[in-house]
Amino acid sequence: MRYLVLLAESRPVGWARMDQVGREVAFRQHAHFDRAVRERGRLLVAEALADADAATTLRPGEHPRVMTPGPLAGTPEQLAGFFLIDVEDLDAAATLCDLLPRTYSIELRPVIEIEGSGSSR
Amino acid sequence: MRQDLEGVWRDQWGRLLALLVAQYRRLDLAEDGLADAFEGAVRSWEANGVPDNPAAWLLTAARRRVLDRLRAEAVAVRKEPLLVVDAEVTQRAARVMADPGGLVEDERLRLVFLCAHPALEREAASALTLRLVLGVPTPDVARLFLVSRTTMAARLTRAKRRLAASGAPFRVPDPAQLPDRLVTLADVVYLAFTAGYAPASGPDVVRTELAGEAIRLTRLLRQLLPDQPVLDLLLALALLQHSRRDARVDASGLPVLLPDQDRRRWRHDEISEGLTLLAPYVSLAPQGRQGVYLLQALVAAEHTTAPSASATRWDRIVGYYVELESLVPSPVVRLNRAVATAEADGPNAGLALLDGLEDAMPLSHRLPAVKAELLARRGDTAAARSEFARAISLCDNEAERRHLESTMHALAGRG
Numbered sequence: 001m002r003y004l005v006l007l008a009e010s011r012p013v014g015w016a017r018m019d020q021v022g023r024e025v026a027f028r029q030h031a032h033f034d035r036a037v038r039e040r041g042r043l044l045v046a047e048a049l050a051d052a053d054a055a056t057t058l059r060p061g062e063h064p065r066v067m068t069p070g071p072l073a074g075t076p077e078q079l080a081g082f083f084l085i086d087v088e089d090l091d092a093a094a095t096l097c098d099l100l101p102r103t104y105s106i107e108l109r110p111v112i113e114i115e116g117s118g119s120s121r
Numbered sequence: 122m123r124q125d126l127e128g129v130w131r132d133q134w135g136r137l138l139a140l141l142v143a144q145y146r147r148l149d150l151a152e153d154g155l156a157d158a159f160e161g162a163v164r165s166w167e168a169n170g171v172p173d174n175p176a177a178w179l180l181t182a183a184r185r186r187v188l189d190r191l192r193a194e195a196v197a198v199r200k201e202p203l204l205v206v207d208a209e210v211t212q213r214a215a216r217v218m219a220d221p222g223g224l225v226e227d228e229r230l231r232l233v234f235l236c237a238h239p240a241l242e243r244e245a246a247s248a249l250t251l252r253l254v255l256g257v258p259t260p261d262v263a264r265l266f267l268v269s270r271t272t273m274a275a276r277l278t279r280a281k282r283r284l285a286a287s288g289a290p291f292r293v294p295d296p297a298q299l300p301d302r303l304v305t306l307a308d309v310v311y312l313a314f315t316a317g318y319a320p321a322s323g324p325d326v327v328r329t330e331l332a333g334e335a336i337r338l339t340r341l342l343r344q345l346l347p348d349q350p351v352l353d354l355l356l357a358l359a360l361l362q363h364s365r366r367d368a369r370v371d372a373s374g375l376p377v378l379l380p381d382q383d384r385r386r387w388r389h390d391e392i393s394e395g396l397t398l399l400a401p402y403v404s405l406a407p408q409g410r411q412g413v414y415l416l417q418a419l420v421a422a423e424h425t426t427a428p429s430a431s432a433t434r435w436d437r438i439v440g441y442y443v444e445l446e447s448l449v450p451s452p453v454v455r456l457n458r459a460v461a462t463a464e465a466d467g468p469n470a471g472l473a474l475l476d477g478l479e480d481a482m483p484l485s486h487r488l489p490a491v492k493a494e495l496l497a498r499r500g501d502t503a504a505a506r507s508e509f510a511r512a513i514s515l516c517d518n519e520a521e522r523r524h525l526e527s528t529m530h531a532l533a534g535r536g
Contacts, residue, residue, distance in 0.1 A: 001205060001288040089205040089290035090240060091298060110288050112202075 002111035008077040033099040041087035052078035134256030139228035143214035146203040148281040158182035177221040202285040237309040238289040245280040247312040354414035360395035361421035364388040380430035435465035452481035468495040486516035
């Protein structure tokens with residue numbers, strides 16, 4: 001099953017406040033996750049995201065759409081990065097996410113297969 | 122239902138359902154197909170006698186229904202999501218379907234862990250486990266959780282969809298995950314038990330029987346997963362509490378509180394089974410979520426072994442609640458601790474522990490009910506009366522409300 005793994009951090013974002021050692025540890029944890037996902041399934045996409053301050057939101061309604069500064073959700077937690085992984089099931093995805101830094105909130109969102117779209121696998 | 126068919130239902134439902142799930146990867150179709158097969162069996166076995174291998178008969182009938190539905194769906198537009206099932210498991214299930222002589226146990230364990238998956242809300246998992254693993258009919262599950270039949274049916278459907286859509290697997294968890302998942306499983310089963318154990322409105326005998334179903338499930342789990350302390354403790358706790366069921370309601374359906382219960386009506390065989398299960402763990406330090414079961418079982422054991430209400434060792438019970446509160450700091454535990462403390466050290470000590478608890482549990486009728494009782498005990502009649510009134514206005518359980526009202530009236534007579 002493919003999952004979009006969404007990493008969220010509470011603000012102020014932990015990364016900016018980390019010292020050199022903290023960043024080193026986080027890097028290693030990410031590298032460990034990468035390797036483990038590839039061993040157990042596939043890592044399709046992996047990206048880190050710019051701070052939510054850099055985000056622009058286009059809301060539904062008017063055309064052309066109006067740009068609004070800021071991210072979609074006004075929650076205290078903001079997206080920090082995402083992966084697209086392909087592993088056997090939810091338990092496998094959750095076990096792999098245990099390797100990531102503990103400070104993240106993580107959402108595991110299944111990707112649905114749309115028949116005939118050619119996008120699946 | 123006929124006696125022989127009911128026996129087959131109890132023994133085979135979960136096993137047959139698990140096989141159908143392994144093969145077709147659809148909880149809804151498996152459940153409907155098997156329910157239809159049992160219904161068909163009522164008529165067919167009446168006319169033709171019970172077949173040599175009832176389980177095989179049911180499996181064949183259920184399979185036919187599932188295949189019919191799948192064929193009908195093939196022309197429909199929307200496809201239901203399929204459960205994540207190992208290809209190997211599907212193959213093995215197919216072999217059993219072809220020759221249902223020796224049904225496998227292993228699939229049932231997968232079904233248990235699927236229904237009690239942490240991807241579901243605990244209460245939904247609890248209802249689904251009763252329905253799918255034990256085959257408890259939906260109206261009975263609804264009665265247990267005090268919701269309407271349609272609400273429960275919708276809740277079960279949502280839970281089944283969610284399991285497939287979220288990718289929750291039909292397999293036994295990895296060794297690394299197993300300890301956590303076992304405790305989740307214990308929580309799910311205990312919730313099914315307490316739902317039936319909590320007082321209902323009126324003399325609702327069926328709900329007590331359904332609490333017994335949770336005990337049956339725990340026994341089954343101990344067979345499937347031997348040597349798991351949390352399951353021993355769960356069974357001990359449930360048995361010690363369930364043993365008091367006959368004495369908990371009087372002839373008119375009103376709840377009888379612990380001190381007033383006729384201890385001769387407790388089931389002493391169940392008490393001794395519970396104590397035997399508990400014995401190896403008594404001297405262990407309670408730790409983690411498993412410790413929560415140990416401490417609750419120890420409290421229940423103190424109650425069931427006290428020769429009379431007045432001889433209860435409240436000092437020990439207070440000690441267990443203090444430990445319990447350090448493991449799970451929750452307002453409910455604090456409330457129970459206050460009740461025990463009041464018994465051990467008087468109403469003022471109990472009341473002191475309740476300070477500021479309203480914010481944490483504003484809708485609970487138990488908090489003002491306990492306060493009222495303790496205030497009355499120290500002679501503060503006016504304050505007690507207003508707490509009783511508050512408790513009565515918050516209580517939505519008919520039998521309990523009647524009990525509160527009669528206590529308040531007795532108090533009015535005194536004041």
